[in-house]
Amino acid sequence: MKVMLVGYGNVGKAFRKLIHEKRVREAEDVKIVGIVTTRGLMLKDQEEFTVDKKVDVLQALDEVQPDVVIDMASANYKTGEPSLSLYLTALKRGIHVITTNKAPLALKYKEVLSTAVSHSSKIFFQATVMSGTPSINLYRILPGMKVKTIRGILNGTTNYILTRMSQGLSFAEALREAQELGYAERDPTLDINGFDAAGKITILSNVYFSRSISINDVKFEGIKDVDIKGAMERGNKIKLIAYADEKETYVKPMEVSKEDFLYNVDGVNNALEIESDIQKINIVGPGAGPLNAAYGAFSDLILLLRGENLPGL
Amino acid sequence: MKVMLVGYGNVGKAFRKLIHEKRVREAEDVKIVGIVTTRGLMLKDQEEFTVDKKVDVLQALDEVQPDVVIDMASANYKTGEPSLSLYLTALKRGIHVITTNKAPLALKYKEVLSTAVSHSSKIFFQATVMSGTPSINLYRILPGMKVKTIRGILNGTTNYILTRMSQGLSFAEALREAQELGYAERDPTLDINGFDAAGKITILSNVYFSRSISINDVKFEGIKDVDIKGAMERGNKIKLIAYADEKETYVKPMEVSKEDFLYNVDGVNNALEIESDIQKINIVGPGAGPLNAAYGAFSDLILLLRGENLPGL
Numbered sequence: 001m002k003v004m005l006v007g008y009g010n011v012g013k014a015f016r017k018l019i020h021e022k023r024v025r026e027a028e029d030v031k032i033v034g035i036v037t038t039r040g041l042m043l044k045d046q047e048e049f050t051v052d053k054k055v056d057v058l059q060a061l062d063e064v065q066p067d068v069v070i071d072m073a074s075a076n077y078k079t080g081e082p083s084l085s086l087y088l089t090a091l092k093r094g095i096h097v098i099t100t101n102k103a104p105l106a107l108k109y110k111e112v113l114s115t116a117v118s119h120s121s122k123i124f125f126q127a128t129v130m131s132g133t134p135s136i137n138l139y140r141i142l143p144g145m146k147v148k149t150i151r152g153i154l155n156g157t158t159n160y161i162l163t164r165m166s167q168g169l170s171f172a173e174a175l176r177e178a179q180e181l182g183y184a185e186r187d188p189t190l191d192i193n194g195f196d197a198a199g200k201i202t203i204l205s206n207v208y209f210s211r212s213i214s215i216n217d218v219k220f221e222g223i224k225d226v227d228i229k230g231a232m233e234r235g236n237k238i239k240l241i242a243y244a245d246e247k248e249t250y251v252k253p254m255e256v257s258k259e260d261f262l263y264n265v266d267g268v269n270n271a272l273e274i275e276s277d278i279q280k281i282n283i284v285g286p287g288a289g290p291l292n293a294a295y296g297a298f299s300d301l302i303l304l305l306r307g308e309n310l311p312g313l
Numbered sequence: 314m315k316v317m318l319v320g321y322g323n324v325g326k327a328f329r330k331l332i333h334e335k336r337v338r339e340a341e342d343v344k345i346v347g348i349v350t351t352r353g354l355m356l357k358d359q360e361e362f363t364v365d366k367k368v369d370v371l372q373a374l375d376e377v378q379p380d381v382v383i384d385m386a387s388a389n390y391k392t393g394e395p396s397l398s399l400y401l402t403a404l405k406r407g408i409h410v411i412t413t414n415k416a417p418l419a420l421k422y423k424e425v426l427s428t429a430v431s432h433s434s435k436i437f438f439q440a441t442v443m444s445g446t447p448s449i450n451l452y453r454i455l456p457g458m459k460v461k462t463i464r465g466i467l468n469g470t471t472n473y474i475l476t477r478m479s480q481g482l483s484f485a486e487a488l489r490e491a492q493e494l495g496y497a498e499r500d501p502t503l504d505i506n507g508f509d510a511a512g513k514i515t516i517l518s519n520v521y522f523s524r525s526i527s528i529n530d531v532k533f534e535g536i537k538d539v540d541i542k543g544a545m546e547r548g549n550k551i552k553l554i555a556y557a558d559e560k561e562t563y564v565k566p567m568e569v570s571k572e573d574f575l576y577n578v579d580g581v582n583n584a585l586e587i588e589s590d591i592q593k594i595n596i597v598g599p600g601a602g603p604l605n606a607a608y609g610a611f612s613d614l615i616l617l618l619r620g621e622n623l624p625g626l
């Protein structure tokens with residue numbers, strides 16, 4: 001099984017380590033045969049990145065001819081490119097795709113998935129939502145549920161900031177602290193304004209409700225103007241809630257009471273609540289971090305090697 | 314795919330309804346061809362149970378010759394019989410087994426699993442721990458983790474009683490209430506003394522740490538003599554914690570602090586925390602109820618029909 005990695009930042013490096021250090025029977029024949037970044041293509045499997053050929057990702061695909069492409073590049077929410085074209089090209093050739101990159105699926109879920117189906121190739125994307133904490137893959141083991149609603153805390157940056165604000169910090173102080181700790185980027189706009197969470201609930205909504213929506217269909221609102229004090233006086237907390245049902249998908253800051261499961265999900269943790277005709281379950285875990293995202297892609301790779309596919313495809 | 318049900322109480326009835334009402338592509342060819350109880354065997358699929366042949370479960374297996382046996386009978390912790398013999402006989406003939414009944418696996422996990430492996434048949438048992446809330450099946454989607462510890466609240470009856478005691482009720486009052494609400498049986502001994510949770514953590518320990526232990530190897534302690542008031546004065550709660558690592562497996566009431574995830578798991582809910590080299594995740598959901606147990610078996614059946622097996626087998 002020949003694997004080509006796209007992107008070789010912290011996630012890519014952590015993924016390469018997992019491939020070499022984890023002894024999983026299913027992955028015995030996995031070989032990284034190419035790593036491509038914006039700088040070019042490396043045609044060997046070594047820790048230090050060097051450029052063997054100055055090519056772009058699509059040329060790299062021709063060059064390497066892998067069985068699986070694993071995209072760990074950063075998201076381009078304007079067009080999804082170059083990842084989007086890479087997925088479509090790969091899937092049409094019967095090459096499977098695993099991705100930690102939300103943008104192409106948040107923008108063009110239906111196009112990507114139907115391309116996979118019509119060419120009998122597969123796309124796995126656990127790490128696009130909640131990193132290595134099962135969210136997409138949880139769906140695999142809950143067959144036949146009639147899902148009524150899904151609700152989650154899907155952005156760790158804003159959850160950390162809201163948690164610290166409820167402990168007395170101002171928004172600016174909490175943001176600065178989150179940046180110092182590496183929980184927020186230097187330009188935190190896409191976290192703070194709810195866009196990142198909107199991309200994630202778009203993907204979840206498509207999976208859990210078999211929909212075909214794009215992030216452009218999703219209303220989102222950020223955490224800049226929340227009334228933490230008012231909520232606290234009422235014994236509540238403010239959480240940035242991503243919500244979806246059969247008809248609606250949105251992200252907005254909401255007041256949650258002590259009885260709400262999400263009330264207790266603090267700091268950088270993420271959580272997902274799935275309410276179905278059978279039961280209400282919750283899963284909680286880290287939603288970010290290079291090792292966590294790499295593990296999300298790694299678990300996808302193992303499930304792919306076991307012959308699984310997304311249920312319903 | 315011919316299915317024989319063993320046991321036809323509330324769980325069996327709920328399971329039969331799921332088979333008929335859920336439209337899941339993988340289950341289109343499933344047919345219930347026999348239902349066997351202590352009264353005998355019914356050779357048709359109808360809601361009201363009638364006896365067609367006065368036979369026991371092993372004779373019923375010969376009579377029906379199913380592809381899958383689904384055991385929803387109540388647990389016999391002394392010997393695991395007659396379910397244990399049924400599983401071994403079925404698995405040796407290449408007949409798959411799905412069970413909601415903990416006893417045979419809590420007593421003879423290794424014998425049952427190795428019989429399945431050596432005859433290329435499968436045994437699935439999600440519903441033995443946390444009912445329809447993924448616990449065993451969660452393991453399927455977390456490949457390659459190095460699990461360090463698992464901890465859980467695996468018995469809803471005791472968790473309900475402890476929750477109500479922390480709200481001011483005495484043990485006797487809380488137990489009576491739990492019985493009135495149907496959360497505790499008339500003879501609640503095996504819940505109260507920790508034995509039921511011990512059976513569950515035995516099974517989880519075998520799955521998550523590839524061990525071969527029996528419930529007889531597990532120390533357990535019940536909730537009869539807990540110091541709720543002392544714990545509350547320290548800002549803590551008492552929870553009946555089931556714990557396992559590579560070496561140890563036990564059940565005992567423990568004081569947990571507000572920072573502990575399990576602190577917030579109240580009432581009849583169950584929870585499982587898995588700490589690995591990658592991350593700490595938690596899953597919470599109902600751990601009992603006829604529909605929930607039936608769904609656990611139903612989800613196993615779908616995974617079986619998808620061609621899955623327990624990872625590592």
